[in-house]
Amino acid sequence: MTLEEAKAFLGADLERTVARMETLLRSDIPLLDGTNRSLLTHAGKLLRPVLSLLSAGACGPRNEDSIRFAAAVELLHNATLLHDDVVDGSAERRNLPTVMSLLGGPASVLIGDFWLVKCIDCLLGADRYSETVIRLFAKTLSDLAEGEILQLQKASSCDTGEEDYFRIIYCKTASLFETACRSAALSVSAPEAHIESLARYGSRLGLAFQIRDDMLDYGDGCAIGKPTGQDLREGKITLPLLCALSEVSAEENLAIRKRVARAVDDPAEAAAVQAFVRAHEGLARAAERRDALIREAVSFLEILPDSEEKSYLASLAHFVGARNN
Amino acid sequence: MTLEEAKAFLGADLERTVARMETLLRSDIPLLDGTNRSLLTHAGKLLRPVLSLLSAGACGPRNEDSIRFAAAVELLHNATLLHDDVVDGSAERRNLPTVMSLLGGPASVLIGDFWLVKCIDCLLGADRYSETVIRLFAKTLSDLAEGEILQLQKASSCDTGEEDYFRIIYCKTASLFETACRSAALSVSAPEAHIESLARYGSRLGLAFQIRDDMLDYGDGCAIGKPTGQDLREGKITLPLLCALSEVSAEENLAIRKRVARAVDDPAEAAAVQAFVRAHEGLARAAERRDALIREAVSFLEILPDSEEKSYLASLAHFVGARNN
Numbered sequence: 001m002t003l004e005e006a007k008a009f010l011g012a013d014l015e016r017t018v019a020r021m022e023t024l025l026r027s028d029i030p031l032l033d034g035t036n037r038s039l040l041t042h043a044g045k046l047l048r049p050v051l052s053l054l055s056a057g058a059c060g061p062r063n064e065d066s067i068r069f070a071a072a073v074e075l076l077h078n079a080t081l082l083h084d085d086v087v088d089g090s091a092e093r094r095n096l097p098t099v100m101s102l103l104g105g106p107a108s109v110l111i112g113d114f115w116l117v118k119c120i121d122c123l124l125g126a127d128r129y130s131e132t133v134i135r136l137f138a139k140t141l142s143d144l145a146e147g148e149i150l151q152l153q154k155a156s157s158c159d160t161g162e163e164d165y166f167r168i169i170y171c172k173t174a175s176l177f178e179t180a181c182r183s184a185a186l187s188v189s190a191p192e193a194h195i196e197s198l199a200r201y202g203s204r205l206g207l208a209f210q211i212r213d214d215m216l217d218y219g220d221g222c223a224i225g226k227p228t229g230q231d232l233r234e235g236k237i238t239l240p241l242l243c244a245l246s247e248v249s250a251e252e253n254l255a256i257r258k259r260v261a262r263a264v265d266d267p268a269e270a271a272a273v274q275a276f277v278r279a280h281e282g283l284a285r286a287a288e289r290r291d292a293l294i295r296e297a298v299s300f301l302e303i304l305p306d307s308e309e310k311s312y313l314a315s316l317a318h319f320v321g322a323r324n325n
Numbered sequence: 326m327t328l329e330e331a332k333a334f335l336g337a338d339l340e341r342t343v344a345r346m347e348t349l350l351r352s353d354i355p356l357l358d359g360t361n362r363s364l365l366t367h368a369g370k371l372l373r374p375v376l377s378l379l380s381a382g383a384c385g386p387r388n389e390d391s392i393r394f395a396a397a398v399e400l401l402h403n404a405t406l407l408h409d410d411v412v413d414g415s416a417e418r419r420n421l422p423t424v425m426s427l428l429g430g431p432a433s434v435l436i437g438d439f440w441l442v443k444c445i446d447c448l449l450g451a452d453r454y455s456e457t458v459i460r461l462f463a464k465t466l467s468d469l470a471e472g473e474i475l476q477l478q479k480a481s482s483c484d485t486g487e488e489d490y491f492r493i494i495y496c497k498t499a500s501l502f503e504t505a506c507r508s509a510a511l512s513v514s515a516p517e518a519h520i521e522s523l524a525r526y527g528s529r530l531g532l533a534f535q536i537r538d539d540m541l542d543y544g545d546g547c548a549i550g551k552p553t554g555q556d557l558r559e560g561k562i563t564l565p566l567l568c569a570l571s572e573v574s575a576e577e578n579l580a581i582r583k584r585v586a587r588a589v590d591d592p593a594e595a596a597a598v599q600a601f602v603r604a605h606e607g608l609a610r611a612a613e614r615r616d617a618l619i620r621e622a623v624s625f626l627e628i629l630p631d632s633e634e635k636s637y638l639a640s641l642a643h644f645v646g647a648r649n650n
Contacts (some may be wrong), residue, residue, distance in 0.1 A: 131456060
């Protein structure tokens with residue numbers, strides 16, 4: 001199964017989710033309105049609202065709040081992308097120039113703030129659980145900011161350990177996947193055990209998704225056409241390197257970390273670190289961790305009654321883990 | 326009366342407000358925790374929580390929610406300052422280097438996001454009116470973003486009219502003053518008429534406050550030691566210039582606006598625009614508008630029962646309007 005098939009299966013409900021975002025994002029300020037429309041037109045994969053709508057449907061018939069929470073998830077995701085582009089100085093996203101590169105960092109920050117407000121507005125309109133769900137989203141936004149700040153801090157000291165790494169990727173990616181699944185289950189008043197299982201499915205899937213993304217930076221699955229080595233240039237130590245480092249002595253570990261510090265300015269050092277990762281099968285070891293997380297994610301679906309949505313969620317886990325699109 | 330006197334009058338309640346912010350802003354990430362502590366140590370004037378606590382007290386005895394909403398107002402204010410510093414490229418604030426200049430734009434954006442979340446967390450804990458007040462704050466955050474975006478858009482076209490100007494300063498300053506006063510009145514379950522009057526007091530005071538700030542940029546009240554001409558360098562057309570422009574022909578108006586467009590790169594053009602404002606008494610005319618707004622703000626207090634808080638609110642309006650500190 002592909003993401004496109006899941007989107008086709010969700011059909012009208014996914015369209016209603018996007019339409020709700022469009023309504024919320026209207027503004028009488030031309031610069032803002034035009035930018036919002038352009039961002040919606042190039043909306044990306046919509047993976048998070050797809051996860052959200054499938055999770056709701058796996059627990060019961062989707063309702064207005066299911067649509068609402070799915071829209072809020074995508075609004076929050078895009079708000080943080082607008083801020084991340086400033087943080088990372090990204091000139092391109094989804095093969096298009098970013099708001100940052102077109103209108104500057106200031107506009108990207110402010111338009112991100114605007115999308116954040118619209119996320120809150122979207123949640124405030126919920127029929128039920130509005131406060132509970134605002135609390136979930138606030139926790140996730142806090143995680144997103146803390147994860148990025150921890151990553152900034154660690155990038156300057158090159159002392160990221162495995163525990164730091166998993167905290168960072170939970171905060172910056174998995175927390176939102178978890179909130180997407182949990183809020184969706186709440187929207188249809190799922191039993192507590194189903195809510196918790198879906199939340200765990202979401203968090204494991206999010207971790208696997210980020211590991212996959214970090215592996216792509218080491219050239220795994222180049223079909224995506226994404227440039228490699230970007231993380232090293234920013235001093236970021238990710239799982240493939242951590243797996244390779246776990247194979248060597250403390251001395252060599254320290255020596256490689258010093259190379260990472262120099263890799264920020266020196267492509268030769270970056271190349272040496274990449275060769276080290278290859279020599280110690282960092283990618284294969286990271287892939288094992290990713291696959292274990294995907295199996296774990298799928299196992300959390302067992303408790304749910306059989307449904308098309310449940311099958312799609314299981315397939316999506318495998319698709320996301322293996323994504324090279 | 327001075328702001329310091331109002332702070333002394335509020336005493337323990339103002340201390341509890343700051344203590345609540347401190348508790349909310351703790352983090353186990355050293356970079357984040359250290360920056361938050363430093364920002365709190367140099368907390369600035371605390372004008373907005375002072376307004377909030379006085380407004381609550383003018384309607385009834387302050388309670389836990391009064392403290393909570395006052396803290397949330399200051400959290401939101403600081404969050405937007407962290408983002409504004411990136412938007413404006415500001416290296417200094419309150420005579421200290423900004424987070425932006427010390428840690429870079431990315432950290433300033435992310436730490437701003439963190440303060441925003443803490444503002445929402447703070448409101449979620451309220452005993453009553455939590456959802457109503459979150460809605461107020463979300464509206465204000467939306468205003469803040471829209472105001473800044475409108476200002477960015479207008480700065481590039483140099484066609485700011487008086488209506489645009491008042492919309493911009495309502496959004497970027499007065500909306501938060503209004504929300505501070507309105508949420509404070511809600512915290513003590515004030516009668517509807519008192520809530521509305523205080524909200525209007527807040528919005529008029531906020532407009533006057535921003536006009537005063539914009540006048541300082543034309544060198545009015547240099548005691549503050551603030552550099553002048555910054556707005557013109559950014560293409561921002563504010564009330565002193567609009568007042569001067571209203572005195573001249575359509576041709577001269579257009580010619581001056583063209584000079585503003587060139588003033589971004591050319592100090593001689595900026596000086597010519599400043600001379601034009603002096604020649605047409607732009608500052609004196611802007612001062613009349615500001616004073617009328619302060620009188621209007623004070624008139625909205627009449628409906629409230631007499632109290633020390635009410636007297637402080639009236640004095641504060643005159644103090645804020647005339648501030649050269």
